Amino acid sequence: MTVESYMGACNEYYYATRDPLGAAGDFTTAPEISQMFGELVGAALADVWRRAGSPANAAYVELGPGRGTLASDALRVLRSAGLDSPVYFVETSPVLRDAQRAAVPGASHVSSIGELPGDRPLLVVANEFLDALPIRQTVDGVERHVLLTPAGLAFDRDGEIMETSPARDQAVAALSEGLVALGGVALIIDYGHERSGAGDTLQAVVAHRFASVLDRPGEHDLTSHVDFQRVAEIAREAGAFVAGPVEQGQWLERLGIQARARVLANAAPDRAAEIEQARARLCRPDQMGSLFKVLAIHSPEWPGPAGL
Numbered sequence: 001m002t003v004e005s006y007m008g009a010c011n012e013y014y015y016a017t018r019d020p021l022g023a024a025g026d027f028t029t030a031p032e033i034s035q036m037f038g039e040l041v042g043a044a045l046a047d048v049w050r051r052a053g054s055p056a057n058a059a060y061v062e063l064g065p066g067r068g069t070l071a072s073d074a075l076r077v078l079r080s081a082g083l084d085s086p087v088y089f090v091e092t093s094p095v096l097r098d099a100q101r102a103a104v105p106g107a108s109h110v111s112s113i114g115e116l117p118g119d120r121p122l123l124v125v126a127n128e129f130l131d132a133l134p135i136r137q138t139v140d141g142v143e144r145h146v147l148l149t150p151a152g153l154a155f156d157r158d159g160e161i162m163e164t165s166p167a168r169d170q171a172v173a174a175l176s177e178g179l180v181a182l183g184g185v186a187l188i189i190d191y192g193h194e195r196s197g198a199g200d201t202l203q204a205v206v207a208h209r210f211a212s213v214l215d216r217p218g219e220h221d222l223t224s225h226v227d228f229q230r231v232a233e234i235a236r237e238a239g240a241f242v243a244g245p246v247e248q249g250q251w252l253e254r255l256g257i258q259a260r261a262r263v264l265a266n267a268a269p270d271r272a273a274e275i276e277q278a279r280a281r282l283c284r285p286d287q288m289g290s291l292f293k294v295l296a297i298h299s300p301e302w303p304g305p306a307g308l
């Protein structure tokens, strides 16, 4: 089968059968490291919502919300800013849907971006969502396949690999068209590169370690780096405006993570070291600060969000 079908089938099974997040799982995401991450996402959305004239009917939307931690932190800030929005989660995993309902009671679930409401502006967040969507790999213009050999699974060809992702392109196009039609903004946060280029970025992670992509299909998290240049091109083609990308560390600092960390540490001095450690993990270039990028897509009528 193609690498694209392999990645799609593996991840569908993987996410449908477990909660992969956190210390006891396979990987830890930014909102699971500290409440500061979701709070600053919420603050950025609250600010842009106010500058757009505080439309009372705006909805909060998250793509692949994991355990619902980011949403619950962001919604606390949005509510204190005066927006009591309905919440829509685009999620396919039944296990994670249960966790999300527990974290954000009253949230509605849909399975694709096309099923989101079509009658209100959208405040959208996607953290580590696009990296999980299947990619197509080619070598010298020929699509790469995974073969079943007597010795196990193997790739049919190696060489200089080019990656594209029709699923990702389609998600970004649908999202951008929705924002242009309805108004609103999306924050896309993920690991990846600012410029398109060649290279094999498909990776497998299990229990916080890299593993072989072909080992134990469906039992490891398969992801690939997001090509932010491509994301921006697709959004612009749909008529949306783009801001960024900027590195996650810089973005969080511009949004005031230092000040937020100080407030939290003053309120809980026994947790000061832990809070500082979390801030460093999110921001330092040798940790998540540089590899992760933030890009905003917004409708032409809406202002661009802060920090970009």
Ligand code: SAH
Residues within 6 Å of the ligand: 011, 015, 021, 029, 030, 031, 032, 063, 064, 065, 066, 067, 070, 090, 091, 092, 093, 096, 111, 126, 127, 128, 129, 132, 133
């Ligand atoms: N945003 C969360 C979780 C990231 S993990 C966080 O930051 O913690 C990827 C998320 O995307 C999971 O919730 C997973 O179930 C969801 N997901 C993966 N593929 C999907 C697809 N094709 N459609 C909808 N959701 C998907």
